[in-house]
Amino acid sequence: MQRVGVFVCWCGSNIAGTVDVEAVSEALKSEPGVVFSTNYQYMCSQAGQDMIKQAVKEHNLTGIVVCSCSPRMHEATFRKTAAAAGLNPYMVEIANIREQCSWVHKDMLTGTEKAIILGKAAIAKVNLNAPLIPGESPVTKRALVIGGGIAGIQTALDIADAGFPVDIVEKKPTIGGKMAQLDKTFPTLDCAACILTPKMVDVAQNEKIRIFSYSEVTEVSGFVGNFEVTIKKNARYVKEDICTGCGACVEKCPMKRIPNEFNLGMDNRPAIYIPFAQAVPKVATIDPNACNMLKNGKCGVCSKVCAAGAIDYTQKDEYINEKYGAIVVATGFNPISMDKFDEFAYNQSKDVITSLEFERLTNAAGPSAGKLLRPSDGKHPHTIVFVQCVGSRCESCAEKGKEYCSKICCMYTAKHAMLTRDKYPDTEVYVFYIDVRTPGKNFDEFYRRAVEEYGVKYIKGMVGKVVPEGDKLKVQASDLIANKQLHIDADLVVLAAAIEPDKSARPLATMLTASMDTNDFFTEAHPKLRPVESPTAGVFLSGACQGPKDIPETVSQAGAAASKVIGLLAKDKLTGNPCVANSNELMCNGCSSCANVCPYGAITYEDKEFRMPDRTTKIRRVASVNPAVCQGCGACTVACPSGAMDLKGFANLQIMAEVDAICK
Amino acid sequence: MQKITREQLIQKASELLENGTVSAVLGWGIGEFDYDVTPTVFSTVEELRNGFVFNDFCGANFSKYLVKKTDKIEGKILVFLKPCDTYSFNQLLTEHRFDREKVYAVGIPCEGMADIAKVKAISGDGIAAIGSNGDKLTVTTLYADEPVVIAANDVLAERCINCKSKKHVAYDELMGEEGEVIESNRFDEVARLEAMTADERFAFWQNELSRCIRCNACRDACPACTCEKCVFDNPNSGVENKSPANEFEEKLFHIIRAYHVAGRCTDCGECSRVCPQNIPLHLLNRKFIKDMNDFYGEYQAGAEVGSRAPLVDYTTEDLEPGEVFDRRENNA
Amino acid sequence: MQVNEYKPLIVAFCCNWCSYAGADLAGNNRLAYPADVKIIRVPCSCRVNPMFILRAFQRGADGVIICGCHPGDCHYTSGNYFTRRRMAALFSMLDFLGIEKERTRVEWVSAAEGAKFAATMNDFVATVTALGENKRLEDLRCKK
């Protein structure tokens, strides 16, 4: 039994106006364990807190019950008071007699009666409280960034800048991501490569950063501060440390007709390739599905021309195990497939392209060396129709589109339209839109410039169908303002395809026990207040894996994620929430029910040897909770049939004592 | 009425003992009466010959015994499993309750077991011997001059009338022919109760549960109740309670027991078989099974090892607790 | 002499993150509901063991309500989904045993729904008051 002190707060007249505080402190005096009971005007004031400290000393209190406002308000305050008085802070319980009593009941009699019952419940609970000490765990001072696009690059640079080592895992042969494929960037129109590639070089040259390109994460275990990760380095059949990236092999490779992923299949690359000139690492990679040597053992040209002797046809996938304190997910996005949008004739005509393909067509390093030419016949297009929201905001067609707004399309379409008119003033440019959404610094001005200065024809309405006819594309569309149906003979149709999270995100989320929404975007710990943290401690989110984002937003989120990681890695030890689940091994059946309901993967099993009453020993499978991972929800405690699993601070006996006190 | 005989089982067990595959046999042993068969561990062929029985009263589900027995015995233990027992066997494996490597499971066919209460209702008390002859039982009693002959089908246990499966879902070796999963009417009685008014149901259960003497036989026989320490025996659980002081505690015990095994109960019916007060306890379990099938899709505990029970799973579209009743009213 | 008006005893389990905060908000906005409702704070609605509910009835509660975050909003991501399944099964079972189904309820109340909290409690108290005393699950020894 504790020695409990009860402190009833008046909260001025907030409580005392409807609750007879004197009667409450008097009534609670005779409760079991209570050795001291008083009331005071403002318990949370310095004087009130001093009163508590004084009482702890004078009456040797081991438990404190404060009947006051909501624990969400001042529980932390009174815990500090208790700690200052030399008590364990978790020996404090609050009876909420303001928000849940004096403020909702008008009558003094009922208010007082209820306050007494709430006080009794808190006393019953505190009698069963035990001092709790938060667990501590060490922090591995190294971060893992999964994904090497602009989000991952920025996060890694920022973390490395703070002095912590960072590894980037990128599944493609080079970092750079989607941004490397872009031509210009809105709203300032600087060239993507000019601002991205210096950052890529920074990454390559930063001593704190290691790049695992052409690699993927295959296994994650552990918890915040202590993750253990297995990284699979796919065999690229080229020794990374020896290859100089001279490109002789690429030039000489006889297998030249492999669709070039970097240019979205609009031109070809050889079987051995470097995705683009500024690739980091600038190392060749052999495509095992295309290389004759790897497939049939015939060829070997690259090996012969390689002066450095970097080609190694016998290279195997390599598995690397590393420990990390924090993991940042930056897996990015992809445009959705246009295969199911028959109405736009994407699969029927080469001249119906996606916006990302348009980027490559206008990029100086692209398949047409930056000249805007029709993919079908290489002629200059005179009429171009841009269609927005293709597959975005698409509720009825879940099998082909996405319900959400892809956010970036309005701006890049304005950019494409503007650049086209700028470079080729003889071109007619139409943009069909449902809404133009341009919130963001200098964004709306940018869009208006496209209309007002560059004469892009923005038409409110959607394109209904595109029919290839001869060398033209017959576009049938609505003009809702003019209330007309338009028929346009276009040379090129550009579809602003919706974007979706990368396919690798879902299996990764499972490995990380990080949660996702129905669209496979990672869920943030709090949509407003913790936007770059995943609910799983130690896992952070950067860029479009969390939701559609443009570059400025991605970079700022990347920086925010980095600062969270730095904050974590700067600590030598992590202090946990002490109100966590714990399993009584003597009663645990090892049945796995608890682990099945744990959202954090905090429960693991081990075989333990037990001494039986008959002096024999028995090896049993029992659960153990990792207090650094457990967040204290208590789902496991109810899943456990034997009651072996309990929650500190909200134990079965404590809650039942409250129930009993209320019902008595 | 069983297709497999005691002699065949003894022969199989002897073989496996002698060739060293197993070092012990978990089987049915002679009890005080012919209908009172006791689960027994046999270590020698001689013990088998003297003490092993197999008749129409061998309902006991041995799966549960494996939890404790596998630790006590060096080498493997042979266990005979009727089709319904194999579900419990799998469920216990799902819960990691025993080491599969230590068990040699022999699946045996089952034609349904007899309910001694039903036999007694026909023959009267004082049963001295029960013989089996084809599909007839010959019951000799102390008070009647002539033995009473009863059709085995007339005294079939409720759980066997509503048998859900003649298929073995786990075994190392199968004796006899494999059967099929059966479309049974096992939920009819639950549905009948559901159709009653709340007052009628309350009266029904009041009548049934008030007979409970808290002997714990249901719990002790239940293959899902294998807790190292039951909450009702644990002085630190806050709900320890060893004898029923009043009718509420019987209800509490049976509700909580049914809840604890919900999603894990394979509907083997041992609870009702062993109840000395003939309380239809299996209806509580079946209610949970029926509800979970209705709410979350068909699920048979123990049908496969490693499956996830409905109560430790969820979908974001699950129905709301309040909708449960609307749904029933709409279906009615 | 005036007959004493029947006052039910209601135990409300509220999750710390949404419903308990919703109850606080009801207080902040001075939205009245009967004093018969006594709130017990739990970290998440999934902490509520069926045992607690039966215990409350045993000790003389007339109604038990469990409040949690709306499905999808759980602070612990999935806790209330488990609550939803557990309570659907348990309440259906209590109904099967003939216990009035109106005595038990699950309600999702967010931290912003002070008005919903008060309205829910008013409604629940009215429903339970209409039912009268819980006689089917109480332990007579525990009665005053």
Place this chain on the structure above:
Amino acid sequence: MHNNKYLQEEIIRISGVNPSKCMRCGKCSATCPAYDEMEYHPHQFVNMVECGDIEPLLNSKSLYKCLSCFACIDRCPRGVEPAKVVEAVRLTAIRKQGANHMTADDIPAIIEEDTPQQLLVSAFRKYTK
């Protein structure tokens, strides 16, 4: 604008369409093959029903220009189903006493030798009570 609440609810009920789901993209009208024949276009049907501005639709010849090809239903990204709205307005119009759009007497004038009988049957289903 005249808001006819009763008719509005009636049309929403008959069609089973929720016009407030429309996000005004106009893809229905963009895809409509009978667009030029119509005075009110598919997106306007949805919009006017949403506003309760029903009378002009009831009196419009557009009702009988819709081919019921369902292209609008297929293309609508929000699942609004404009053709069902047109159908519901048409039903509302012809359900009035004597408001049949076609009578048996009209047939001989428009019939041709190779007119399939099925066409007449469906036309009757569509245009008469």
